[in-house]
Amino acid sequence: xxxxxxxxxxxxxxxQRKPNSSLLxxxxxxxxxxxxxxxxxxxxxxxxxxxxxxxFSLVSFNLxxxxxxxxxxxxxxxxxxxxxxxxxxxxxxxxxxxxITLPAGMIxxxxxxxxxxxxxxxxxxxxxxxxxxxxxxxxVAATLIWSGVLNEQTGWVNMLLQNIFGIQAVGVEGIRWxxxxxxxxxxxxxxxxxxxxxxxxxxLAGLQGVPTELYEAAExxxxxxxxxxxxxxxxxISPVIFYNLIIGVIGLMQYFLVPYVLNGGDGSPQxxxxxxxxxxxxxxxxxxxxxxxxxxxxxxxxxxxxxTIALFGSARYWVYYSGSED
Amino acid sequence: MVNKLNELxxxxxxxxxxxxxxxxxxxxxxVAIFLMPLVYGIVTSLKTDNQITTLGAPWWPASAxxxxxxxxxxxxxxxxxxxxxDNPIPWGHxxxxxxxxxxxxxxxxxxxxxxxxxxxxESAEFIDPDNPEAGLITWQGRWRTLERDxxxxxxxxxxxxxxxxxxxxxxxxxxxxxxxxxxVAVVGSSALVxxxxxxxxxxxxxxxxMIVIATIILPGAVTLIPQYAVFNQIGWVGTWLPLIVPAxxxxxxxxxxxxxxxxxxxxxxxxxxxxxxAGPMRTFVSVILPQSVPALVAASLFHFFFAWNHxxxxxxxxxxxxxxxxxxxxxxxxxxxxxxxxxxxxxxxxISAIIPLIVFFFAxxxxxxxxxxxxxxx
Numbered sequence: 001x002x003x004x005x006x007x008x009x010x011x012x013x014x015x016q017r018k019p020n021s022s023l024l025x026x027x028x029x030x031x032x033x034x035x036x037x038x039x040x041x042x043x044x045x046x047x048x049x050x051x052x053x054x055x056f057s058l059v060s061f062n063l064x065x066x067x068x069x070x071x072x073x074x075x076x077x078x079x080x081x082x083x084x085x086x087x088x089x090x091x092x093x094x095x096x097x098x099x100i101t102l103p104a105g106m107i108x109x110x111x112x113x114x115x116x117x118x119x120x121x122x123x124x125x126x127x128x129x130x131x132x133x134x135x136x137x138x139x140v141a142a143t144l145i146w147s148g149v150l151n152e153q154t155g156w157v158n159m160l161l162q163n164i165f166g167i168q169a170v171g172v173e174g175i176r177w178x179x180x181x182x183x184x185x186x187x188x189x190x191x192x193x194x195x196x197x198x199x200x201x202x203x204l205a206g207l208q209g210v211p212t213e214l215y216e217a218a219e220x221x222x223x224x225x226x227x228x229x230x231x232x233x234x235x236x237i238s239p240v241i242f243y244n245l246i247i248g249v250i251g252l253m254q255y256f257l258v259p260y261v262l263n264g265g266d267g268s269p270q271x272x273x274x275x276x277x278x279x280x281x282x283x284x285x286x287x288x289x290x291x292x293x294x295x296x297x298x299x300x301x302x303x304x305x306x307x308t309i310a311l312f313g314s315a316r317y318w319v320y321y322s323g324s325e326d
Numbered sequence: 327m328v329n330k331l332n333e334l335x336x337x338x339x340x341x342x343x344x345x346x347x348x349x350x351x352x353x354x355x356x357v358a359i360f361l362m363p364l365v366y367g368i369v370t371s372l373k374t375d376n377q378i379t380t381l382g383a384p385w386w387p388a389s390a391x392x393x394x395x396x397x398x399x400x401x402x403x404x405x406x407x408x409x410x411x412d413n414p415i416p417w418g419h420x421x422x423x424x425x426x427x428x429x430x431x432x433x434x435x436x437x438x439x440x441x442x443x444x445x446x447x448e449s450a451e452f453i454d455p456d457n458p459e460a461g462l463i464t465w466q467g468r469w470r471t472l473e474r475d476x477x478x479x480x481x482x483x484x485x486x487x488x489x490x491x492x493x494x495x496x497x498x499x500x501x502x503x504x505x506x507x508x509x510v511a512v513v514g515s516s517a518l519v520x521x522x523x524x525x526x527x528x529x530x531x532x533x534x535x536m537i538v539i540a541t542i543i544l545p546g547a548v549t550l551i552p553q554y555a556v557f558n559q560i561g562w563v564g565t566w567l568p569l570i571v572p573a574x575x576x577x578x579x580x581x582x583x584x585x586x587x588x589x590x591x592x593x594x595x596x597x598x599x600x601x602x603x604a605g606p607m608r609t610f611v612s613v614i615l616p617q618s619v620p621a622l623v624a625a626s627l628f629h630f631f632f633a634w635n636h637x638x639x640x641x642x643x644x645x646x647x648x649x650x651x652x653x654x655x656x657x658x659x660x661x662x663x664x665x666x667x668x669x670x671x672x673x674x675x676x677i678s679a680i681i682p683l684i685v686f687f688f689a690x691x692x693x694x695x696x697x698x699x700x701x702x703x704x
Contacts, residue, residue, distance in 0.1 A: 027606075133361075149367070277547065284550070
C-alpha cells in the first residue's frame, strides 16, 4: 500500500483527491530545469555526434584534404566488411585477448577478494589498500613500469624466474614477454592485474552481503570449503561478477592505451596487438580517414551492444538475484 | 567429558592460530609479488646510466667505483688472488708466484679492490687505491673476467633530471588545471541533474534515466569523429576547450552516483524548507548539498583521478601542442624520446603517480565506499 501511494506522492505530501495540477506543472518545470545541463550535453556530445557519425560513415572524408567530401554510400561499410581484412582480424584479436584476460582478471579479482575477506588473514585493511593502490597509478606510468619489469634482459620477472626456478628466462633465448606474439596477450593480462582494485572492492562488498546463515547451514550439513565456495559464495555474488563482466567487455572494446604506449599502436609483435580500438585510432587519427574511421567506430558500437545484449540474455541462466522467486 | 571438550577447543584454537599465520603469510607473499613491479620501478629509477647498460651489474642501485691517479680516472675491479693451496696471498707478494685468479672462490682467496691501470690480454697492472705509493702491481690473468667493485649509490638526482627533461612543472600545471576545472564542473552539473532525477516528476523519467545509464557504457569512439570535425572547424583542436567544455554538461556516471545518494536522503527536511518558502534551487543548495558531502567528495575524487589518468581524448585533441599536454600524454612522448634511459623513464612514471597515490591514501575511506555504492547498489 505504501509503495502504491509513494509513487504518486509529490514530496511525500498525502495525495490529494484532485491532483493539484498547477503544483505538478510547477514541479515538472523545475524537473526540466534541473536536468537541462544533461539534456544539452546529451544532445551535443552524444546524440547528434552519434547520428553524424553514421553520416560520416557514408562519405569519404580525409582531414588532409577537407574540401573533398564525397558521398560514397555503403562503400566504407563494404570496405570494412569485405575489402579490409584488418577490421575482422582486429575484432578477432580483441576477442582472443578478451577470452584470456577477462576470465583471468575475474578469477584474480575473486581470489584477492576472498583472501581479503578471510577471517584468518590479519592486517586486511592495510593489505586491501596495497591491492588497490596500483589503480591510482596513471595507466601510462603503470604500463612503462611493467614494460621495465618484464624486459627480457634487465627485468626482474625473468631474473627471478631464472634464479629461483632455474628456468632459462633472461636474454634473447629466454622469455620474451613483449616480443613474443604467442605470449603478448598473457603479458597484457599480467599488466591488467594492477587494475584489480575496483573489482576487488565491489566483490568484497558482495561477499560481505552473503547471509552468514547460509554458511552455518552448509557447515552443519558437512559441506567443505570448496562446496561452500561453488554452491554458496559464487552464486550469491554472481550479480557483482556480472556487473564486472559488463564493465570489462566495454573496456576491452576500447582497449588502446597499453599497445599505444608500448609500440605506438603499430601492432607489434607481428600485428598481435592491433586491436579494434587501435585500428580505429590508426585509420582516424594517423591516416585521417575520418569517414572510414566513423564506420569502424559504429561497428565497435554495434558489436558492443550485441555483446551487452548477449550478456544480459545469458544472465538469467547464471546470475542469481535474491529478490527473484525460487 | 569436560576435559575432552577443552582439549577439542584448544586444538581448534591451535588450528585457527596456524591458519591465521599461514594465510596471513600467504597474503603478504601475494601482496609482495603484486607490488614487485613498483619496487623494480623505484630501484631502477635510482640507477646510474652506466649501471643500466652494464651487464653483470647488481640489481640494487650502485655505481662502479673508480680511482683518481696521476690526474686520470681508473676503474676499480675486484681482484681475487690466491696461491696454489687456495690461500690468500698477502699484499706485497712476488708477482711471479701467482696462479690463476679463479682459484679463490668466495672464501678461498683474498679480494682486493684495485684500480686497473694497464690492460693486456693475459695480464694487467693495478694500483691499490689504499696504498698508491706502492706503485703498479702486475697481475697475471684476464682482467675481463674480473668484476667491477660496486657500491650502493642511489641517484636521487635522476628525479631532478626527469623532472627537468620532461618539463614536469608545465605538465603538472596543465593536468591540475584540467583536473580541477572539470571536477568542479562535472560534479556541480551532475548534482543538479541527479537532483532532478531523484525528486522531480519529469515525463518519461525512467526512459531518460535509462539513456543516462546507456551513455556510461557507450564507446567514446562512436561520437569522437564528428566532435573532432566540429571542434576542428571552430578552431578548438589544439586547445583545452574540447576537453573542458563538455564537463559542464554533466556525465552519466556521476549523475547515477549522486542520484542514488539523493534518493537515500529523507524528504522531511526538504518539505520543511519548502513550507518555509524556499524555492527548489534554494532547497537544493542549502538542504540537499550540505547533506551530500560524502557523495560529492567521492564523485569529485573519482573524477579527479579520471582526469589525471585521461589519455585518449587529450592525445587526439592536443596532438602537436606539447606545451598543452597533460601528464599522461607528456609521459608517453617522453618515453618515445628516451626509451633507452630506463632509469629516467621509471623516475618520470613514479613522479606522475605520486600525487594520485598520496590523495588516495588520505581519502581512501570515502573513495572505496563510493565504489561500493556505485557497483553494488545497481
